Amino acid sequence: MKQAYWTEMDGKDGLKHFKEEFYVKKGVLYMDGNSLGLLSKNAEKTLAEVLTDWKEYGIDGWMAGTHPWFTLSEKLGGKMAPLIGAHKDEVIVTGSTTGNLHQLVSTFFQPAGTKTKILADELTFPSDIYALKSQLHLKSLTPADHLLSVKSQDGRMIEEEDIISSMTEEVALIVLPSVLYRSGQLLDIQRLTAEAHKRGILIGFDLCHSIGAVPHELSNWEVDFAFWCNYKYLNGGPGSVAGLYVNRKHFKTAPGLAGWFGSNKEKQFDMSLEFVPSDTAGAFQMGTPHVLSTAPLIGSLELFAEAGMGRLREKSLQLTRYMMELIETELSSFGFHIGNPREDERRGGHVCLEHSEAARICKALKENQVVPDFRAPNVIRLAPVPLYTSFQDVHDTIVRLKKIMSEKQYEKFPNVREVIA
Ligand SMILES: Cc1ncc(COP(=O)(O)O)c(C=O)c1O
Ligand SMILES: Nc1c(O)cccc1C(=O)C[C@H](N)C(=O)O
Incomplete structure (x- = not known):
């Protein structure tokens, strides 16, 4: 494998200093930022600041302190908006991915006459299907x-x-992923939205695997709604509070699931039994925000603002392209298949590597200090995330994988998945 390429690419990488911001364990090649992103020093700092505010201010932390909690969800929504090409008031940090999907479907799925169906796809993340069925x-x-x-x-x-x-005529609502969680395929959101609207159908997207990895133009494309988690590419931490987007044209639509934190903020503490919703995407909040699980995002989003989605996407595409090239040149005799699309405009931030022995190859990778994840039945997901992965890391990952395959190291493990990855 030629050293010239990765040394040249790392040498001219304008984002390489961000790696020092992250707790990347020495010797470990972390390729699982698409499942749980790593902790940054900045996220750790803002979490500590919020704890200090609680210590210092008690109840007054809602309106005082470094990051007043009462308006934190709106403020962070505004900071997240550029990542998805939305207006600031169209985004709110709230809830969980699955909870937000419930909220949005209960709001926008209004079956009427013969228009009573929801359209999804058979490769979407199971939680989304469970939510749609229960709705x-x-x-x-x-x-x-x-x-x-x-x-x-x-x-x-x-x-x-x-x-x-x-x-078809019978479809009232469409819910699709932006990037498929297994194959990493990126759908054409703009085209699908235009086609849905031509037929009078509302459409929303699950951005879990694209936010922070792929730029979007949700407002310009007139996407009706979207929802996502913040613990993958956005490095908000395990169970981090999630996000949702609602296009301005729907601000007058009453939330299907109302709660007092969706109130107009001026009125909320009037304690009236008549709900007066916010006139922003904030209306789709329900209860008190989970402030401690939001706090790391404050620091994390500062890094995204500094890096910019354009630069992050460019490097991400270079990293995944390089990884695919190495897989093709170095691993061709070991029975792998690249399951993600090759075209830049059709793939997200991870490489989907298929192999019949995938579960135990993942165990061998972990033993060799490479962190992938496994998704049944046969997928090794490798995400070289641009904020903390170098071109050398990609190279070294494939070197370690080649050694595992040449020495058949994986044979000492059973070919069954672990509980999580
Ligand atoms: C595409 C997708 N949708 C939904 C979920 C569920 O998210 P949560 O558990 O945060 O509700 C996940 C990940 O867990 C996901 O990857
Ligand atoms: N949400 C997760 C969790 O609570 C534990 C372990 C992993 C996850 C994940 O996010 C998995 C991820 N959605 C996936 O694409 O498989």
């Missing part, structure tokens, strides 16, 4: 008849053409 049940509609699932032709990707041809 149908709540409206006394059976998922077997009312949840349409676009089929994959190859078990990896979902073709946009197939999604569009499933946008």
Whole structure:
């Protein structure tokens, strides 16, 4: 493997100083930032600041201190907006991914007449399907008849053409992932939104695997709503508070699940039994924000503002391209298949490496200080995230993998998954 390439790329990498901001363990090649991002010093600092404010101010921390808690969700929504190409008031940091999906579907799925179906796809993350089915049940509609699932032709990707041809008259709402969690396929959000709207269908996206990895233009594309977690590429920490986006054209739509933190902030403490919603995406909040699980995001988002999504995406594409090239040149005799799309505009931030022995190859990688994750039945996900991964890290990952394969190190492990990854 030629050293010239990675030394040259690392040498001219304008983002390389960010790696020092992160707790990257010495000798460990962390390729799992698409599942749980690493802690940054900045995130640690803002978490400590919020704890200090609690210590110092008690109840007054809601309005005083370094990061007053009462407006923190709105403030962070504004800081997150550039990552998805939204207006500041269209984004709020709140809830969890699955909770936010429930909120948005309960708001925007309004079956009427013959328009009673939700369209999703068969490769989406299971939690989304569970949520959609339970939302149908709540409206006394059976998922077997009312949840349409676009089929994959190859078990990896979902073709946009197939999604569009499933946008029938009966569909009221579409919920799709931006990037598929296993194959890393990036869907054409702009095109799908335009096609849905031509047919009078509302459309929303799960951005879990694209936020912080891929730039978006949600407002310009007129996407109706979106939701995501902040613990993957955004490094908000395990169980970090999530986010949602609602296009301004829907600000007058009453939230399906109302709660007092969705109130107009001036009125909230009037304690009236009449709900007066905020006139922003803040209306879709419910209860008191989980401040301690939000605090690391304050620091983390500062890093994203400094790095910029354009530069992050450029480096991410270079890293995944380099990884795929090395896989092709170095690992061709070991039975791997690259399961993600090759085109830049069709892939997210991770490489999907398929192998019949994937579960135990992952165990061998971990033993060799490479952290991937495994997704059944046969996928090794490798995410060289641009904030803390160098080109040399990508190179070294493939060197370690090649050694594992040449020496058949994986054979000493059973080929079954661990509990989580
Ligand atoms: C695409 C996608 N959607 C939804 C979820 C569920 O998120 P949460 O557990 O935060 O609700 C995840 C990850 O867990 C995910 O990857
Ligand atoms: N949300 C997770 C969790 O609570 C524990 C372990 C992993 C996760 C994940 O986020 C997994 C991730 N959504 C995936 O793409 O597989």
